[in-house]
Amino acid sequence: MQSLSPSVLQRIASGEAAAVRECIAEYGALVWSLARRLSRTPADAEDATQEIFLDIWRSAARFDAAQGSDKVFIAMIARRRLIDRLRKTTSEPAMDPVEVLETVTWSDPGTASETSLEAEQAARALQELRPEQREVLELGLLHGLSQSEIAARLGIPLGTVKSFMRRGLIRVREYLNIDAEGVWSEG
Amino acid sequence: MSETGPQDQPEDALVDLLIKQVTEGLSPAEQRALDALDSPSVTAASQEFERAAAAISLAGAAPLQAPPPALLARLEVQASSYAAAHPVAVHTAADGVGGRAPAAVVPLAVARPRRSSGSLGWLAAAACLVLAVIGWMRSPSPPLPPVAQVVPETPIVPPAPVEPPGPAEERTALLASPTALKLTLGATKDPAAAGVTGDVVWDPVTQKGFLRFAGLKSNDPSVMQYQIWIFDGERDKRYPIDGGVFDVPANAADIVIPIRAAVVVHKPAAFAVTAEKPGGVVVSDRAHVLVLGAAG
Numbered sequence: 001m002q003s004l005s006p007s008v009l010q011r012i013a014s015g016e017a018a019a020v021r022e023c024i025a026e027y028g029a030l031v032w033s034l035a036r037r038l039s040r041t042p043a044d045a046e047d048a049t050q051e052i053f054l055d056i057w058r059s060a061a062r063f064d065a066a067q068g069s070d071k072v073f074i075a076m077i078a079r080r081r082l083i084d085r086l087r088k089t090t091s092e093p094a095m096d097p098v099e100v101l102e103t104v105t106w107s108d109p110g111t112a113s114e115t116s117l118e119a120e121q122a123a124r125a126l127q128e129l130r131p132e133q134r135e136v137l138e139l140g141l142l143h144g145l146s147q148s149e150i151a152a153r154l155g156i157p158l159g160t161v162k163s164f165m166r167r168g169l170i171r172v173r174e175y176l177n178i179d180a181e182g183v184w185s186e187g
Numbered sequence: 188m189s190e191t192g193p194q195d196q197p198e199d200a201l202v203d204l205l206i207k208q209v210t211e212g213l214s215p216a217e218q219r220a221l222d223a224l225d226s227p228s229v230t231a232a233s234q235e236f237e238r239a240a241a242a243i244s245l246a247g248a249a250p251l252q253a254p255p256p257a258l259l260a261r262l263e264v265q266a267s268s269y270a271a272a273h274p275v276a277v278h279t280a281a282d283g284v285g286g287r288a289p290a291a292v293v294p295l296a297v298a299r300p301r302r303s304s305g306s307l308g309w310l311a312a313a314a315c316l317v318l319a320v321i322g323w324m325r326s327p328s329p330p331l332p333p334v335a336q337v338v339p340e341t342p343i344v345p346p347a348p349v350e351p352p353g354p355a356e357e358r359t360a361l362l363a364s365p366t367a368l369k370l371t372l373g374a375t376k377d378p379a380a381a382g383v384t385g386d387v388v389w390d391p392v393t394q395k396g397f398l399r400f401a402g403l404k405s406n407d408p409s410v411m412q413y414q415i416w417i418f419d420g421e422r423d424k425r426y427p428i429d430g431g432v433f434d435v436p437a438n439a440a441d442i443v444i445p446i447r448a449a450v451v452v453h454k455p456a457a458f459a460v461t462a463e464k465p466g467g468v469v470v471s472d473r474a475h476v477l478v479l480g481a482a483g
Contacts, residue, residue, distance in 0.1 A: 017270035024262045029251035034244060036252065046258045053262060054392070057269055068238065075241035075248075079209070087212040118238070119245035126246060141240055142247045146211045162203050169206055172239040 007070055013061035020057055027056070027074050034075065038082040038144040040089060048085055052078045069116035086144055118176060125175040129168055136164040205229070209237045261451045268391040272366035354443040358388055358397040366392045368455065372400075372480040379404060379462060380477040387458045387480055389446065396446040398460070403477070405437040406462075413460050413477070414467040415446055420454035427459070428452060432467040457481040 008026050011019035031052050032045070039045035055077050063073050126134055132154075139145045139153065140161075147165065151158040204221060207213060213221065221229065254262070352360070361367050372385035382402040389396030398415060406412060415430030422428070431447035446458075462475035 020266045020270040021263065024259070024266060028254050028259065028262065030245075030248060032254040032258070033248050033251045046255070046261075049254060049258060050261060050265060053265065054269070057266075071245055072238060072241045075244050076237055079237070079241055079244060083210070083212045116242075116245055118242035119248075122239070122242035122246040126243070137243060138247065140210045141243050144211075147207065162206075165206055165210065166199070166202055169236055169239050169243075170202075172243055173235050176235075176239055176242060 007063070007065060009056075009060040009063040009070055009073065010065070012057055013063070023056060023060075024053065027071075030071065030074060031056075031078050034078045035082060037142055038079070038086065040086075044085065044089075048082055051085075052081045055081055069118055071116040072118045082144070121175040122172050125172040126168075128171060133164045133168050136161055137168045140165055201229070202232075205233050205236050208233060209240045264451050264453055265392060265394075268366060272392060354397055354445050357395075357445070358399065358443050361388050361390055361393075361395060361397065364390050364392075366390050368482060370458070370480045370482050372398070372458065372460075372478040374478055375476050377462075377475055377477050379475060383478055385478055385480075387446075389452075389455050389458070391452065391455060394448060394452060396448075398444045398446060398458070399441065400435075400444070400478070401441050403435050403439075403442065403460075405435045405439060408434045408465055410465070411462050412465050412467060414463045414471065415444070416459045416461065416471065417446070417448055417452050417455060418457040418459070419452050420456040422453070424456075426470065427457075429467065429469070430458070432463070455482055 006014070008019050008023050012023060028049075031049050035045040035048045035052065036042070039048050056074060059077060063070065126137070129137070135154070136150055139150045140147065145153065147158060147161045151161045154161075204213065204217060207217070208221065253259075362369065367388055367390040369386060369388050372383075372387060374380040374383040383400060384402055385398060385400040387396060387398055403413070412432040412434060414432045416427040417430050418424055418427045429449040431445075431449075433444045435442060457480060459479045460477050461471045461473060462477060463471060
């Protein structure tokens with residue numbers, strides 16, 4: 001996972017001006033794709049993308065390649081900003097329960113490692129979940145629906161949504177604690 | 188947004204709260220309750236869920252789409268401004284591990300948390316406390332269950348409702364930015380500008396800015412409105428950028444107006460205010476330029 005040459009994030013942290021622009025080329029599509037799904041409008045997604053890149057540049061020094069992939073680092077920053085923005089749009093109407101959402105194609109566990117090791121592990125964990133559990137995670141994590149919105153959309157109790165969300169995230173978390181060689185990272 | 192409801196197990200309540208934090212965000216009361224725990228174990232658990240949520244996002248992100256060209260252009264401008272203003276790193280890895288930073292800067296600790304079986308009991312205790320605190324914050328009047336008796340020992344006073352910052356506060360905050368520019372506005376010879384003083388604060392990185400005036404006469408919006416113009420050094424100076432229209436109420440002393448640039452300002456060279464017809468104009472005839480300030 002770690003290469004000998006410094007990553008774009010590490011170069012930004014060391015003050016290399018060119019790396020700030022390269023960061024856009026390297027992660028622009030990822031940030032934009034995440035922002036599109038977790039924003040109410042395209043204009044919101046554009047504003048969010050600009051804010052996320054500022055966050056990325058400011059936080060680049062905190063990236064440690066030994067602790068995780070650059071893409072998970074980027075996704076964590078993006079998700080924090082996007083969730084923060086979603087919460088602030090309280091005046092916006094809640095998502096229509098029957099609104100058609102973009103179809104999600106989960107990465108195949110055999111190819112997700114091209115994205116990151118963590119995506120590969122998450123894909124494997126998701127394969128073990130029941131379809132309805134996966135759907136709850138998809139609506140909550142990829143489309144930004146609140147748990148209440150998910151319950152309304154799927155016509156299931158809020159408690160069931162929470163239970164599915166809890167089991168799914170715990171399962172993925174367990175997979176993330178296994179390293180590339182299949183060894184638990186603790187101890 | 189839903190609130191955390193009754194749970195079979197107190198640790199489930201805490202886990203649900205941590206999951207809600209990383210999926211849809213917490214209400215202020217829930218966030219305060221979680222912050223009040225101030226526990227490394229809870230922080231570590233939160234980071235584990237945040238990392239899991241990010242990994243799931245990556246697993247479902249394909250196919251990735253390139254940003255629109257206009258957005259890419261704005262990002263390029265933003266990157267140039269940022270790089271020029273930040274020749275060295277502003278944070279170190281040790282800064283934010285496990286900590287929380289101001290909202291504008293996202294604190295991150297991507298460290299792979301180690302699982303600790305010994306933390307389960309502690310999490311259960313923390314869950315009890317968080318349930319008690321949330322319950323106390325929601326309904327202070329009904330009698331509290333016995334577990335809420337811990338609250339007086341760690342009093343948490345719900346703060347008064349926080350008003351969003353006004354333009355004056357936002358201007359003050361922007362002034363603290365190392366990338367912000369400040370320049371003085373001067374009155375022209377237009378009779379309507381007599382005695383007007385003011386300044387501009389503009390941050391090329393965030394593309395945010397404010398005008399501040401004293402002495403600008405109040406206007407009747409049905410007759411005339413003030414309009415802000417930004418001259419961009421990289422654009423045709425005959426067509427400055429529209430910065431929005433504004434009104435001055437009667438008896439206003441010092442007023443602060445947010446600038447709403449219609450497009451990206453690459454190289455702010457000057458700012459001006461004109462008097463225009465209601466709603467403003469696309470291209471000013473510059474018959475009434477009231478104040479003007481040039482950068483550098």
